[in-house]
Amino acid sequence: MKDTLLALGIKKRNKQINMSWQEIADQSDGLFTSGENFRCWVKEQLRKKGELKSKGVVVEKATLPNYKETVEINKDGSHTSDKLLTMSAEQCKDVEYLLKAHGYDTKAWELVSARNNIWNVYSKVDGVQTLYSSKISVKPRKEVLSLEYIREVFDEMSSNYKLPTFNPVRYNADGKMLEVNISDLHLGKIADLSTSNDTYNHEIARNRFFHVINDVITRTSHYKFEKILFIYSQDFFHHEGLSTSTTSGTKMETDLRWNELFKMGVQMLVEAIDILSQVAPVETIYIESNHDRQISYYAIEYLYAWFRNNPNVTVDNSPLSRKYIEFGKNLIGFAHGHNEKKRLAFLMPTEAKEAWSRTEYREFHLGHLHSEQSVTEQNGIIVRHISSVTGTDTWHHSQGFVGSQKKAQSFVYDRDLGLLDVLHINV
Template sequence: MIRLNWTDEQKNRIIELSKQGLSSPKVAQQMFDEYGINFSRRTVARFIATGQTSSRYKGKPKSKVKDVKRGTEIVINKDGSTTSSTTMQMTQEQAKDPEFVLRAHGFNPDDWDIVSARNNFWQQNSVENGLIDLYQSKITVKPKVDDELTPQDIANLFKADIKPYTVKQVARDTHNLVVPLPDLHFGITTMPDVKGHLDRLLELINKGYKTIVIEQLGDLFHSSQMWSSQTLKGTLLDEVNMVQAVEDAKQFFDVLVTASLKNSTTLHIKQMAGNHSGNIEYMFMEYLKAKYPQVVIKNNIQFRDAYLLDNVGIMLAHGDLAPKNLPMLFANEFGGVWSLSHSREIHKGHFHREKIVDEGGVISRQLGTVKPNDKYEISNGWTLSKKELYALEYDSDKLVAEWHI
C-alpha cells in the first residue's frame, strides 16, 4: 500500500468538507475527484476524529468532535399522518415548545398539528461550540383541518356576548349552603337531564343563606377536546357535541349563579380539575369570572384544595388520585384549615356513586352524579347508582342538613 504524505492543503480541504456535513466516505470520494488520489475512508475518518493520518497513532482521541449535520427521515403513513425523524440541537425548553419542534422538522405550525413527539437527549463536545445539547427527535404530525376549532375558537365560545351581571345581595339566614357538583359530564348530560334537579335546587337556594359555595369537583365536560371526544390522557370516548355541551354548561351555571347571588351575602365557586376535561373547565371558570365579578372564584388546577366555611374545614378533590390518603393529606397539606376547623369534611366524586365514610373524625363524602349512563357504563353494568344532586347546609360549626335533590 502506498503511504501518502498529505499536504496542508489536502488536510484543510478535508476539514472544510467535514464541516459541510459530508460523511467520511463522501469526503474520501470528493478528495479523489479533486486530487485524483485514493484517500482511504478509514484514514479520512481517523483524521477527522484525531487530526492524525497514521494508524500507528495511539494517543487519546480529541475530547472535542466535529458537529455533523444529519439528514431527516420522512415517512408518510397510511392514515394521512407524516412521521419525521432527525437529530438537532435545541434546549430542553425548546423541546417542550410544539411550534419550535414543528419548525425544526420543517413543518409550518399553522398547517400541521403534532400527534405524538419523542425527544431523546444527550450532550456532545463540539469544536466550534463546546458542550452542546443534542436531541434525537421523532414526531408524527397531521395536516390541520380547515373547519377544526382552534384554541381561539374555543375561547370565543366562552367569551361570546359576556355582559357582567351584578345584583344586590341580601342574606336571609345565618346558615351556609354548599352545592357540590361532581361529574356533570356535559356532552353526555344535557339541560333536560338536569332541569328537574336544578328546579329543586333553586327552591332550596331561595330560602336565603349567609354564604353559598358552589363546588365544581371535576369532569364538568365529558371530553377534553372540542373536535374529538377523549379524556386528558387521550382515552377515546363516545362521540359528543362539545359545542352544545358548552352551551348547556353556560345555561346551567347562569341560572344557578344568578339565583345564588340573589339569595346570599357572599357567593364562592371552587374549581377542581377532573381527569376528563380539566383544561376546558379552567377556561369555563374564566368565563364565569368575566360574567360575574361579584362571585369569588378560585380557579384551581392543583390535585387538592381546602377552605374554611366559618369553623367547618372542607377539603376538595376530584377523587381519582390518592383516595385512601386524603384525610392525612388534608392534615399535612392544609394545616391552617385543619387546625382552625371544629369539624372536617372531604368532598370528592369520580366514581359516580355515593359513599360516605367517617375516617377518624373526617367525614369523607364520595358523591354521585346525575349524568346518564353512557355505553361504557351500560356494557359493564355500572347502572345501579342513584342520579342525584346534593346540597349541604351548615351552621357555623357543623353540618345541620343534607339535601338530596
C-alpha cells in the same frame, strides 16, 4: 429480461404508457424484430396464463407481502400505527401526510415519531413497486381550545346574555352556608337504550343540571344563607374537546362537537351562578378531574373573567387539584378522588394546617364514582363520595357499573353547629 418486457407490454395494452409497440421492441436486444411481433408475443403469453380479457385489459394479480397492519393504544393515551403505504420519498417526510395516511385528524393528533422502511413488491401489471412499511406514534393534541375561540364565545355571550329573573330574598350576613354540588354531569356524553339501557344527551344533562339548582333553592326556602358554595368542576365536561378524549387520551362517545361543548357549558355555568347569586353571594372553585382537567380549567378562567366585577361572586381559578373551604367551625375539602385513594385523611391536616387548627367539623367531598358510597370517618374527617345525575353509557353498561341512583346532593352548614342538613335531589 422477458419478465420486464412482459410488464411493459401489459402496461401498453392497458394504455398506462405512451410508448409504441416498436419502441418497446427496440429495447429487447434483438429478441423481437418488430413491434407487431412483440405485440403478438405479449398476447400469447397472457392467453397462456389465462389473464386475457375480451377487451384486452389485463386483470392485475399483484403479489403483495402478507403484511399485518396494527394499531396499538398505549397506557398514556398515545397510539402506535403500523401500515403498508404507497408514497414518495417527499411524502415520507411530510408530517401532515403521514397522519392522514394513518387515519388521524391533524387538528386532534400530533406526530411523536415515524419510521418508514422500503418494501419492493412485484406486480404483473406494474412490475416492481416501491411501498413503505410505515410505523408512527401519535398523541392527542393538548391545545384543544384557542384563546381566540374563548374570546369569541365570551364576546358573543356578553352581547346576547340576559340575567335570569329571580327575586333574592334570603341573604343573611350571619346565616348559614349552602353547598350546591353537581358532580360528574358529563356534559356531551351520549347513551342509548339499545346499547346501555339508558338515555342521556346534552339536552338531558342541561335539564337535570337546572332541575337540581331549582329544587335545592325551593327546598331550602326556610333558610337564610350567608353564602352559597357552588361545586360543579368534577367531570362537568365529558371529554377534553377537540380530541373527544379524556385527559389521558381515552376516546369518548359524544353528541357535541368540541366548540359546541365549550360554548354550551360556560353558558350553563354563567346562568347557574346568576340564579344562585340572587339568593346569596356565590363562591365557585376549580377541581382537577380525569375527564376534563384542561377544558374545565378554561371554563373556570372564563367564569373568572365574566364575574370579575361582580361583588357577589367569587371564582377560585387556582389550578391546585384539591381545595379547602373554611366556614366557621367547618372545614370541607374537595377532590375528584381518582388519584388520592387512602391518602386523603392525611392530606387535610397537612395542606390546610391553620384551618385544621381552627375548625371542629371536617369533611372531604369526592366525585368520580357516580354513586353515594358508604360514608366513612378517617382521622376525624368524614369522607363522602357524591352521587351523579349523569346517564349510563355503553362502556359503563358493558362493565356492569349500572343501577346507581341518578341524584345530586347538597349540604347546609351552620357556622357553629356544623352540618345541619343533607338534601338528596333525585332526577
